[in-house]
Amino acid sequence: MTAVGDRLGEHGxxxxxxxxxxxxxxxxxxxxxxxxxxALAATVEDIGRASAPARLLFAVAxxxxxxxxxxxxxxxxxxxxxxxxxxxLIKLSR
Numbered sequence: 001m002t003a004v005g006d007r008l009g010e011h012g013x014x015x016x017x018x019x020x021x022x023x024x025x026x027x028x029x030x031x032x033x034x035x036x037x038x039a040l041a042a043t044v045e046d047i048g049r050a051s052a053p054a055r056l057l058f059a060v061a062x063x064x065x066x067x068x069x070x071x072x073x074x075x076x077x078x079x080x081x082x083x084x085x086x087x088x089l090i091k092l093s094r
Contacts, residue, residue: 017071029068036061
C-alpha cells in the first residue's frame with residue numbers, strides 16, 4: 001500500500017483494501033499491532049498466566065489486527081463467493 005500510495009484507494013473495488021481509502025490508517029493499525037505483540041512476546045512467558053494489563057494489550061492488538069486485515073478478508077471472500085457463483089452458473093448451464 002505504501003508503494004502504490006493514494007491510487008489504491010481511488011478505485012472503488014480496490015478501496016476495500018484500504019478501508020475506504022485510508023491506507024495510512026491500515027498501516028498504523030498493522031504497525032501498532034506488530035509492536036504490541038513483539039513487546040508482549042519479549043515480556044510474557046506464559047500467555048495463560050499473563051497479567052490483566054498484558055491480556056488487555058493482547059486484546060487491543062487482536063482488534064487492531066482484525067481491523068487492519070478486514071479489507072483483505074473482504075476481497076478474499078468476494079473472490080471465493082464470486083468463483084463459487086460462476087462455478088454454479090457453469091454447472092447449471094450444462
